[in-house]
Every structure is written in structure tokens, then in C-alpha cells.
Amino acid sequence: MSGISNITKSKFKIAIIGLGYVGLPLLHLSSKHFNVVGYDKDTYRVNSLNNLYDQNKQIKIKDLKDLKNKKIISSNENIIRNCNIYIITVPTPIDSRNQPDLKLVKNALKTILKFLKDGDLIILESTVYPGATLELSKKIIEKNSHFKINKNYYLGYSPERINPGDNKNNLNNVTKVISASNKKSLKIVKSFYSKFIKNLYVAESIEIAESSKIIENIQRDVNIALINELTLLFKKMDLPMKKILDASKTKWNFLNFQPGLVGGHCIGIDPYYLAYQAKRIGAKSNLILAGRKINNLMINKVYLDISNCINKIKLTNKANILFLGLTFKENCPDFRNSKNIALFELLKKKYKNIFAHDPYVDQNLKIKYKNNLTYRLDNFKKYDFIILAVKHNQYKNLQKKFGQTSVYDMKYFYKNSTFYL
Numbered sequence: 001m002s003g004i005s006n007i008t009k010s011k012f013k014i015a016i017i018g019l020g021y022v023g024l025p026l027l028h029l030s031s032k033h034f035n036v037v038g039y040d041k042d043t044y045r046v047n048s049l050n051n052l053y054d055q056n057k058q059i060k061i062k063d064l065k066d067l068k069n070k071k072i073i074s075s076n077e078n079i080i081r082n083c084n085i086y087i088i089t090v091p092t093p094i095d096s097r098n099q100p101d102l103k104l105v106k107n108a109l110k111t112i113l114k115f116l117k118d119g120d121l122i123i124l125e126s127t128v129y130p131g132a133t134l135e136l137s138k139k140i141i142e143k144n145s146h147f148k149i150n151k152n153y154y155l156g157y158s159p160e161r162i163n164p165g166d167n168k169n170n171l172n173n174v175t176k177v178i179s180a181s182n183k184k185s186l187k188i189v190k191s192f193y194s195k196f197i198k199n200l201y202v203a204e205s206i207e208i209a210e211s212s213k214i215i216e217n218i219q220r221d222v223n224i225a226l227i228n229e230l231t232l233l234f235k236k237m238d239l240p241m242k243k244i245l246d247a248s249k250t251k252w253n254f255l256n257f258q259p260g261l262v263g264g265h266c267i268g269i270d271p272y273y274l275a276y277q278a279k280r281i282g283a284k285s286n287l288i289l290a291g292r293k294i295n296n297l298m299i300n301k302v303y304l305d306i307s308n309c310i311n312k313i314k315l316t317n318k319a320n321i322l323f324l325g326l327t328f329k330e331n332c333p334d335f336r337n338s339k340n341i342a343l344f345e346l347l348k349k350k351y352k353n354i355f356a357h358d359p360y361v362d363q364n365l366k367i368k369y370k371n372n373l374t375y376r377l378d379n380f381k382k383y384d385f386i387i388l389a390v391k392h393n394q395y396k397n398l399q400k401k402f403g404q405t406s407v408y409d410m411k412y413f414y415k416n417s418t419f420y421l
């Protein structure tokens with residue numbers, strides 16, 4: 001058979017579909033070694049990148065220049081013509097009923113199908129439930145064409161583990177799990193990723209690789225839920241969770257999780273993917289969903305706790321409050337599904353003089369919160385109460401400047417804050 005298994009590495013032509021947090025760094029790294037192109041359906045994103053602006057702040061301007069000069073980023077799907085490897089890095093959200101919304105992966109497969117040739121390879125990097133890669137490709141590729149897996153085309157799955165905002169663990173130094181539909185295609189998947197990623201781990205099947213990714217995020221979600229439940233329980237006993245955790249974590253095998261809000265597009269979403277698949281096959285996912293429920297309820301509990309603390313120090317609804325951090329996590333400009341924004345919204349309804357600060361605040365938020373945003377990190381005296389919601393680096397050394405103002409520390413970021421979650 002002709003196609004990818006017979007061509008040499010130098011002849012690989014790779015298409016990356018979806019140039020967001022996952023796709024763009026992959027395009028950047030792989031473009032140093034391969035003939036690769038990037039397609040994103042969002043013309044605004046593509047124009048920004050070609051104008052040397054990455055709103056996710058992952059890629060340096062000089063590297064964007066390099067991609068621009070190579071003319072390899074486009075919102076015209078024709079750019080993926082003549083490729084033989086297609087890598088899908090599009091979002092996998094949930095719908096309003098917490099069911100997987102796989103529309104974007106399906107659309108990406110439909111686009112690929114227009115250009116697919118005998119022997120080509122499709123790799124999915126988006127997070128999905130076990131079995132989804134094969135299920136979706138059968139549904140979209142095989143139902144609508146003559147292509148049959150391992151006969152006319154191949155499949156691969158390689159979950160992404162990047163952690164935006166984390167300078168230590170990045171795409172080329174973190175072990176990457178790879179898998180493929182047969183030995184031939186696994187060889188290709190391996191020779192592609194091994195060129196720019198130090199350590200690869202070969203999973204025996206695509207389903208094992210899919211499962212490995214989803215349980216990484218479920219493990220975090222459930223552990224955070226446990227700590228959240230314990231935090232609320234100890235609050236009722238008037239016992240400080242921070243100090244309890246400080247003591248517990250001196251044990252060598254105590255897992256160092258902290259309480260908090262679980263937002264973003266992965267940890268709070270992926271458990272629903274596995275729960276969905278569990279239901280389909282008649283299996284249980286009680287603990288997984290209990291974790292979700294606890295973490296979802298946490299926002300109201302934090303809101304009430306903050307209100308109680310404000311009452312405790314005899315402040316009124318007119319208090320001047322500073323809210324530090326709106327992104328869903330630290331040091332990354334990602335506001336998707338941010339529970340910190342949701343918490344700020346709740347507080348804003350009650351406390352009219354609340355002002356949010358975030359170093360990454362974007363145009364949408366600037367417009368939305370026009371009168372409730374501050375860009376300054378000084379003159380803390382004017383605030384009666386400060387809430388630290390996100391531990392951005394910019395907030396590290398602020399505590400000494402807060403003076404007498406009471407601080408509610410949701411992230412255990414400062415020593416000796418007035419209140420902790």
C-alpha cells in the first residue's frame with residue numbers, strides 16, 4: 001500500500017488543526033523539524049498570529065515571525081491539502097447538560113476527509129473518553145467514504161499534557177503518551193514526536209492512551225473535591241484547614257492538594273466525559289460525579305465564607321473591596337470557565353464597591369467590568385478588604401504593602417493572612 005508507511009520522514013507533511021493552547025506550541029516545535037502547516041477556522045486567531053500576536057502568550061514574537069515567514073498558518077482549509085499526517089487539537093467541551101460536545105472534533109474530521117488520501121494518518125490530541133477516537137473516525141470518515149482503518153488510513157491518539165503558565169513542565173520535556181491503530185502507524189507516530197519531545201511512552205492501544213489522559217484530570221478533580229469537603233467540615237468546627245494541611249503534608253505520602261474553585265476547560269470538564277461513557281455502558285461513576293458536585297457547589301460556599309468574614313470585621317455592603325485574579329488559574333491568560341469570574345460576579349451583586357485586578361485582563365473584560373476594574377497594584381490603604389483569588393506571580397510580594405487591610409486568601413498564598421479558605 002502506498003501512503004505514510006512507505007515515505008521517509010523528510011517527506012512527512014503534517015497538518016495541525018486548531019491553533020490554540022495545544023496546537024500552536026505543537027506547530028512551533030514541530031516546524032523546526034518537519035514540513036508542517038497550521039489550520040484554524042477562526043480567522044481572528046489566524047490574523048492575530050500572522051500579525052505576531054498570541055493572546056495566550058505562549059510563543060515568543062521571534063518564533064511567531066518565523067511561522068509567519070514560512071507562511072504556514074491559515075484559516076483556509078486548503079492549506080492542509082497534500083498533507084499525510086493530520087493532528088487534531090480542537091476543544092472538547094461539554095454542553096448545558098454536562099454531556100460531551102464533540103462537534104468540533106467531528107468538524108475537524110469532516111475537513112480532513114475532504115483531503116484524506118490512501119495511507120494517511122490522523123492523530124487526535126484533544127481529551128476524549130475511551131473509544132471516542134475510533135468511534136468518531138468510524139462515524140465521520142468511514143461512513144462517508146471508502147476509507148477503512150488500517151487498510152486505507154491510520155489512527156493515532158496522543159494526549160496533551162501542557163500546563164499553560166508553568167515554565168517548568170512544557171511540551172518538549174514532559175513525557176508524552178503515544179498510541180496508534182497498528183504497528184506501522186505507531187512507528188510513524190513515534191518518529192514524528194520523538195524528533196522534538198524527549199520522552200515518549202507507548203500505550204498499548206488508543207483506548208489506553210485516551211483513558212490515561214482522562215484519569216489524570218479526574219484524579220485531580222476528585223482529590224480537590226475531598227479537600228474541599230474537608231475544608232467545609234473543618235470550618236464548621238472552627239478549625240483552620242491551612243494549618244491542618246501544613247501538619248498533614250509533613251507525612252511523606254500525603255498528597256498535597258488544596259481546596260478551591262475548579263474552573264477551566266479540562267479538570268472540571270473531563271470527568272463528565274468518562275461519566276458519559278460509563279453511563280452508556282451501564283457502569284457507575286458515583287465518586288467521579290460526587291467530586292464534580294462538590295467542586296461545583298464550592299463557589300457558593302466560598303461566597304458565603306467571604307461574606308461571613310466581611311461581616312465578622314463589621315464591614316457593610318459599601319466596603320471597598322479588591323479582588324485579585326480573574327483567570328481560572330495562575331500565570332496564564334485563560335478566562336475560559338473561570339470560577340473566579342463567577343465568584344466576582346456574585347460578590348459584585350452584593351458589594352457595589354468591589355474592584356477586580358488581573359494582569360491578563362482582556363478587551364472583553366475591560367468592557368464588561370469597566371467600572372469595577374483596577375489596573376493599579378498600589379494604594380491598598382483605600383481598600384477595607386482584599387480577596388486573593390489567583391496566585392499570579394505579580395501578587396507574590398504584595399502582602400507587605402497591604403498594611404492593616406484584612407485579606408481573605410483563597411490560595412494559601414500569603415503567610416499570616418487574616419482569613420483563609
Ligand SMILES: NC(=O)c1ccc[n+]([C@@H]2O[C@H](COP(=O)([O-])OP(=O)(O)OC[C@H]3O[C@@H](n4cnc5c(N)ncnc54)[C@H](O)[C@@H]3O)[C@@H](O)[C@H]2O)c1
Pocket residue numbers: 017018019020021022023039040041042045089090091092104105107108111125126127128160161162163164265266
Ligand atoms: N489548554 C490546555 O492546557 C490543555 C492541556 C491538555 C489538553 N487540552 C485539550 O486539548 C484540546 C484543545 O484545547 P485548547 O486549550 O488548545 O483549545 P483552544 O480553544 O485554545 O484552541 C482550539 C483552537 O481550535 C480551533 N478550532 C476549533 N474547531 C476547529 C475546526 N473544526 N477546524 C479548525 N480549527 C478549529 C479554535 O478556533 C481554536 O483556536 C481540548 O480537548 C483540551 O481539553 C488542553
